[in-house]
């Protein structure tokens with residue numbers, strides 16, 4: 686399905702779904718709970734003749750202690766939004782604010798500090814260091830940042846992700862699900878303000894996906910962790926408190942606590958594409 690028809694399909698569905706506007710979310714009494722915010726965010730690639738508008742004046746706020754899923758067709762701007770929010774990519778115009786700090790105007794040194802101290806990452810490909818054990822991988826970001834290691838917190842995180850008996854194993858000696866649980870533990874160990882997860886279950890079978898999503902959700906419920914997760918998988922998105930749908934670089938849906946069926950309904954017109962991507966992911 687083309688990108689314009691995808692957007693139209695999403696808009697057509699919007700009347701059927703509980704919908705909260707971005708201004709409702711970002712305004713009013715919730716202001717103190719905003720962890721990360723995009724204001725009039727635009728990102729274009731290429732020059733005038735071959736310009737791609739990856740993000741088109743996006744306004745969105747992410748609330749502390751919530752898990753948000755970002756969905757949308759391929760090329761709709763999901764990764765670009767997440768990369769701009771995490772300070773991995775520079776917007777063309779507009780602002781990104783994390784914990785009250787303007788990320789979009791930071792220099793490299795400030796960005797490195799921000800990513801070390803405030804932001805956790807989980808990638809589809811796990812991104813573990815192959816020569817280090819699970820324990821060493823989990824502790825690596827804290828050691829690089831020269832931050833003290835809270836052993837009680839480490840033990841809690843290790844037990845929650847069920848890695849106690851695997852701490853001395855290297856990534857190659859672990860299953861995909863176990864490797865992703867190491868990556869989750871690594872992300873949460875530093876207690877970041879927000880964890881950005883890019884297709885965290887994209888390389889996992891359905892059993893391992895459920896384990897990883899269960900752990901992520903648990904970290905939101907029990908420790909107030911804030912998570913923003915890009916996913917093509919409606920099942921994964923149904924674990925989230927909120928689902929944002931992007932099309933052509935704009936947010937076309939903002940759903941609070943949607944059920945799996947409601948998420949499927951949003952993509953009913955482009956079900957083949959979602960189903961295909963889900964199949965590839967599993």
Ligand SMILES: Nc1ncnc2c1ncn2[C@@H]1O[C@H](COP(=O)(O)OP(=O)(O)OP(=O)(O)O)[C@@H](O)[C@H]1O
Pocket residue numbers: 730731737738739757758759760761762763764765766
């Ligand atoms: N470095 C780049 N140079 C040029 N165009 C780019 C670049 N990165 C992204 N784009 C374009 O920006 C648009 C948004 O890309 P983005 O990767 O954010 O989409 P996405 O929704 O994450 O897609 P997918 O689901 O396929 O990963 C696409 O049209 C893409 O081709």
